Amino acid sequence: MAREQRIVETFVEFADTLVAHFDVVEFLHRVAERSVELLDCVEAGVLIADAAGGLRVMASSSERAEALELLQAQNAEGPCFECFQRARLVFSTDLAADAARWPLFAPAAVRARFGSVHAVPMRAHGKTIGALNLFRSNVGRLAVPDVPVSQGMADIAAIGLLNEREARETHDTVSQLQRALQSRVVIEQAKGLLAERLQLSMDEAFARLRGYAREHSHRLSQVADELIDGRLADTALIEKARRRDASDR
């Protein structure tokens, strides 16, 4: 399929999601996944600022430990941190040459075999609320046609974060980001619970939760809540997985 066609389809998919009753964590995971599909990068992650001003990971294109680690480690330095502080696009075309700029982040990224990185600001209401992080295997900059698409991805992630629910009170941006962060914690707790009960990896546990939510048109955070409080039995997630395995064959 032509690249332009895929970009159009992705943004139509996002628009469809945004007008419906959607789950913010699931939405941001899809933004990260589609970023990897559409842009010249191998991993992507979404970080947002919390009330204390720290950056926290909301979603990533994979659960690959090295990538997650690099996202999580950007509280005091790194492209996302800098992007958030300066409210602008930040990149390193050659991470191996940027050890002086980011003494912790750059060597760790090189060890994880990344060549270059871009951090695109997520903006809303004139404020930067987080950053979309794009990791590339090669050195160099994002291709010129990728730049506006990456900003579009970051913008739509910001819209998703702030539009999950109707604006109600005056502290809306902060409240909505806080709610999104809590929702992500609930999902991580549910992943751990399910991974242990069914002896799965975190990746598989997350895939089961997402799969179940999608097939039943439930919000991911609702499925996580129900698993934790026992309304949803973990056996429901086993059955589903077996059926899916069978239909794959």
Next chain:
Amino acid sequence: MADRVSAVLAAMAAVDGNAASVTDRVCMAATGLLSLNGAGLSLMVDGELRGTAGATGPGIEAIQELQLSLGQGPCVDAWTLREPVTESDLADPVLLRWPAFAQEAVETGVRAVFAFPLQLGAIRIGVLALYRERPGGLSGDEFGDGLVLADVAVHVVLGLQAGARPDTLHELLAGQPAYWAEVHQATGMISAQLGVSLEEAFVRLRAASFAASRQLRDVAGDVVERRLRLEPS
């Protein structure tokens, strides 16, 4: 550590530690930081919001308790909705919510109230409420401080349950425990392994990190990688 967290810890350190419990000190720090006339902290017991674990004085404690006994008010709503509930003027004649609570609160000199749930994902431990004698909302920065105070309170309460000494607040918040996915994943795993609530699982994880003098995140990483399994007590 982020500036806001440092500011909260500094405000807590400025309170006379001998004179008050740690939860009282959270309330006093809030009062100083946000020019309140008081703050109160209620904790969950057996799945319900019950009792007052911290307050800046008897008047505030009474207002806090009143909500629990009436079953209405910002604390009750913040607990039920799991999100902050604020009211900038309790004497507003068009205020429809909490009629009984609003009337008594105004009579005791409280005009505005801001209630923040104490939670860590699905772990819900209580509510922190901030009271002001003048009407008016919180600024964006003040609201942010309220959220940070609530986070600090969560880690203080759970840390104390895990056997932390009350004078080790910095240690409880060092490394920003809530930031790491593996901490929450390990909490879920321990909950399944030991058949305990998520709250209990987090407390066990925290206690294991104290016992080993290791960062919470590192111990959590071992649990997630299945290199470490906590023993049932």
